[in-house]
Amino acid sequence: MMTPQQRRNWSVGAIAIILLLVALLLILLVFKRPKAPVVPEVQESLPAQDVREAPAATVQPVTPSVASAKTVASTFVERFGTYSSDVAFTNIEEVQSLTTPEYYATLTSIVYDVLDGVEYRGRTTRVLSVEQTGGSEAEGRMSFLVSAQHEVSIGSRTNTTIEYQKADVVVERRGEAWLVSAFNWQ
Numbered sequence: 528m529m530t531p532q533q534r535r536n537w538s539v540g541a542i543a544i545i546l547l548l549v550a551l552l553l554i555l556l557v558f559k560r561p562k563a564p565v566v567p568e569v570q571e572s573l574p575a576q577d578v579r580e581a582p583a584a585t586v587q588p589v590t591p592s593v594a595s596a597k598t599v600a601s602t603f604v605e606r607f608g609t610y611s612s613d614v615a616f617t618n619i620e621e622v623q624s625l626t627t628p629e630y631y632a633t634l635t636s637i638v639y640d641v642l643d644g645v646e647y648r649g650r651t652t653r654v655l656s657v658e659q660t661g662g663s664e665a666e667g668r669m670s671f672l673v674s675a676q677h678e679v680s681i682g683s684r685t686n687t688t689i690e691y692q693k694a695d696v697v698v699e700r701r702g703e704a705w706l707v708s709a710f711n712w713q
Contacts, residue, residue, distance in 0.1 A: 596664065596705040599625055600671040600696040601654045603707045607634075608652030608675055608694075612645060627699060627706045649680040660695075667700035668708075 529537070603625045610618040616638045623631050655674045662669035677690045697709035 596669045596698040596700070597657050597659065597671060599705040599707065600669075600673055600698050601657050603696060603710065604673045604675055604694050605652050605654050607710070608677065609650060611649040612647055613649070622707070625707055627701060627708045630706075630708050630710070646682050647680065647684070649684060651678040652676070653678075655691075662697075664700075669698050671696045671698065 603622055606621045606625070607618050610616075619634050619638065622634070626634065653676050655676055657674075658672045660670045660672050673694045673696055675692055675694065677692060678687050679690055680687045693713045695709075695711045695713065696707060698705050699708045700706075
């Protein structure tokens with residue numbers, strides 16, 4: 528049988544070991560995080576470059592039987608416009624299935640590494656409206672003006688502001704799929 532003193536010593540020792548394990552786990556998580564790149568807030572129209580082999584995305588292509596060209600333009604703006612400096616250009620990977628191979632190569636060319644210690648930046652984009660500005664389904668090419676709202680966080684996730692922006696999006700029919708071939712924030 529244990530005395531009250533032994534029981535107390537055993538409890539204190541067990542708590543100390545648990546706290547030590549939790550501290551080690553937190554240290555491992557902090558130091559194992561990859562360097563977080565910064566995604567430019569405003570992208571200029573980029574010229575098409577050589578098509579490069581890109582890794583497969585987890586997002587399935589949007590086809591005309593599932594959605595219209597307007598939906599592809601809207602989905603692209605929301606996915607591309609939403610990012611966090613905590614993850615390495617995930618927004619570009621998420622739009623791969625929505626873009627032509629040529630334009631995806633252009634998007635991947637803007638990826639770069641950022642030094643440690645860069646302040647947190649995040650943005651959640653929601654499409655407010657989509658207006659067709661040119662082209663037609665018969666031509667297999669359509670242009671849209673997309674109005675979006677951005678919830679922007681700088682420094683911390685709780686420090687947010689709301690911004691509004693428009694984007695020009697060009698969508699082409701490639702086989703059975705509508706794909707974004709050009710994009711520009713205004």
